[in-house]
Amino acid sequence: MQLSQCKILIISNMGPKPSAPFQGKFVHNQVWALAKLNPAYHYMRWHSDSLLNKLLKYPVFLFSFIWRFVISRQRYDIAHIHFFYPTIWLALVYKFCRNRNLKIVVTCHGSDIYKYQPPSKLYRWCAKQVDQWIFASSALEQHFSLPKANSKVLAAGIHESFRQAEQVTWQDKTIDLLYVGSLDENKGMDRLLAMLPYLTDKHVVIAGSGPWLSRLQTAATEFSNVLVVGPKNSSALKQLYQQSRYLINLSRNEAFGLVMTEAMCCYTPVIASFTDGAQEQVQNGVNGVLLSATDSEQQWLANATAIIQRLWQLPPEQYQRLQQQARTSAEPYLLKNIAEQLETVYQRVVL
Template sequence: MNILQALFFPPEQPGGVSSMVPYILERFQKLGWEMDLFSIPKRVRSKGSEEVSFQTFDYTQFSGNPLVDKYMQTYKDYIWWTRLRMSRSYDVIHAHHPIAALAMKHIYPDTPLVMTIHSSYESELMLNGKISEGGTEHRFLTSIYRELESKVDLIMTASESFRSYLAQHMDQPEKIKVIPNGFDEKRFKPIAHENAVPQLITVCRLVPAKGLDVLLRACAELKKRGCPFVLHIIGDGPVRNELEQLAQSLDLYDDIIFYGYMLHPEEFMPFFDVFVLPSRAEAFGSVFAEAALCWLALVGTNVGGISEQIQDGVNGLLVPVEDHDALADALEKVVSDPIFRHNLARAAWDKAKKAYSLQRVIAQLQKVYTNILPAAE
């Protein structure tokens, strides 16, 4: 059996899809399975011109909107690039982005297609203040889900909470299969260390959806309480300047280090003590599992896939969204009590090793790929 893993852009960024798919491919190849990875380069722009249509809605009703037009052009570009570069057929295609799924089904209508929906583009855009709920862009993007449902043989996602989100946009959400993300434990090497000052770390794109403004306000409160710490922020994005300015206004600039983008933050994380990310939404939150495998104590918001990974007070701490005082309270607990912090980190590591192993994902996907052939026939 030969399988194609169809991504959107190349797997360059840490976290999410990029943390898992290349390692899945490597494991399957070691097991003797034929598997390739395909994506569209970021340099490909405005090349596609092939006409496309949807079965479940007329996309032209949204034409003229810049975001919609860009989305449709990218869909056509993906088709153009696939026709240009693809020279073989596959038994099964596994897509990891709506555009990849739609393009592959357009070109290979008879090939069994499975898809993992990893996140909600429209939710991210709303949280980042780019679109409004119920607006043209939101209605277009949410319409894509039923289109996928009509064309894909099996839809998967990484958390029960995200399946619940998808349910409002699909006719048969009970058919969605949940396979939590898995991680190659060999990438993560916990290191015994003792930091004189507790070291906090967060790893994410610097966008409003990640709630780093809330984190900075919580850190300001933590500093007022006399709790020593250093916060390390790994990642880059459009709100970096705003966050740096906020840190200065909160008299935090000397307590925070902005690193920018880093290709392999998991090599850096084991030297820290606490991973914290107060996301406003998260379909799964792969970076929490990665931090757990680095033996860090976890602090996150009670949303989406984060709340499925963390049992409050057992293997991490959960706080309400947008509540910087509650976040400061949680951080004070882990900063001021090293034994409690150690116990949380050990419990998080134990759960991540058992629940989020890459081997478990491989076994589940083997069944999916094997079963989809007779199902499609």
Template sequence: MEILVITNMYPSKEKTYAGIFVKNQYEELQKILGEEDSIEIFFMKRQFTSRLGSLLKYLKTFIFFSPYLFKKYDIIHLHFFYPLIYLAWFYKKIHPSCKVIVTFHGMDITKRVNKKNKHFFQKISRCVDFTIPVGSTLAKLVEEKLKLNLGSVIPVGVNDNIFFNDKTIKKKYDFIFVGSFTERKGVDTIIKAISTLNDKAISYCFCGSGDYYSSLKKLSAEGFNITIKQDQSQSEVSELLNQSKFLLIMSRNEGFPTVTIESMFCGLPLITSDIPQFKEQINVGVNGYMVPLNNVEELSKIILRTNVMPQGEYQKLVKGALNSFNELSLRNVCKKLVYIYKELQ
């Protein structure tokens, strides 16, 4: 069995953490596939570019893909639907027996497929043989927008050799945010809550980069207990999670976020917005809490409440987090993928 993974989500010098889960998945598949099987990957590294730069980047990628059109693969597995579906569609025109699998991650279906273009994408996506939305909410959108049957809901998986509860590490931060400092991730809501509380004893760690970096630096300069970490490796992120008490994330849109599962593997309860994607992950009062979307006042209240939570109550949340999603280890997820590959043959 010959497999080709195609993705526009892959780490680079500029974005060392972007798409790391695809890289992890590919490397784990290399380990567990049989000797008679082979797997390759064609990826486009993430870069900061202008709109024109992004267009040129994709054109360059499509040109670099052309040699693969002359190779024979049994399975093509796309990570991210748009615009990679064009490559899969064209490849299948040349090699009709090839099976096409698409892992949908979020914005590739929530933002890229809309009322204006969905009929076109419904036609071109007929080349898809199996769909893998990373979450149940996403699965409904794939069925609704593309009229594709659900294959299987499979999140990307967590490397539990890296993300685990390390009891030797002492707590340093009350709350941690991991991700892009963007409006989509709700960083502005967190910043407003910090300002509203005006409690400089509460410690926060922000791990990532993005639009709100300067706003966070300003809060730090004003005396708020804010630490900013950038360009962290997975092992460094795991250490930061273990140094923290709660993961704080107020996203407005997600697929099936991996950082939340990584945090629970490290024993962190979650405080999230109440969007449907987080409702798939949070059992309120068991492994975390939810706050109404964009509600700064309620977020401020839950930060205060959890910050003075009795140790016994907190430890119950830690236990609840550790007992959540054990089945989503990277190895378990990759075993499911290998089964799907073989079933499609």
């Protein structure tokens, strides 16, 4: 079967909510990049932080899927799942109710593997139904311990608007350190708070939302050099990246980390803690700096702040080389390139 004849359904358990208005945006962008294939798209529309939502969001997600796609005349040939478990169950419901020949493609993003170790019997059984695995990073693929006949490492991709980013010189930048992302413990917000007393000579901007927002806002009242700006769309982030000397990423677990890719595409080197995602993208001393793990958080903090201070001693030409290498390493992850690779994957599974 030719890909042009296939009907594709993309399913994601991610979606925006009041505390994270851009959650799952990278999947939306990928669907947009695949527009010529006219894929159908089902994502978690009812999403909030309320207890009721936490209890019922997956049943609502499933029943709305059944209403939209199982009780429908349209027949789909490929289901592409973003976030393997438990999202895979929607594709399996469709497969066993509507099309036994459905091909299932799964993109794993991180915690759909990290949080399910060791895998349960149901997890293992679901994995056997997958025709094509996609992993956000090679390190994430290595964490997946189950057999996989077909697999590929492929990031979700960054918006095409970043292709037109401009290189701004060190002297013309107005932000020293930029953080972008969820404001929670896994993303290292406790680490960032601990760093602030040592960064009083740096202009620090924090863009994002999450459970640590109020603590960071309180810190911003104590440190005049810190600005918390909340979540931003791609256009606003592009401006922030271009104006920042470095992006800082302090995650404890990160499967890939698209904000690092976005920053580097805007000629902004990355300072990152050692995670799967940082290891995949950041070449120490080439396009950024990796902060190695230590035995204690206190020692890690001392090492990290010392490294950051040394980065401000780099000669201008060395910083420019970091900028150029950052841009070069990020360009393959632009959405147009990712979409072309996905089309190849889809064509292969239906042959």
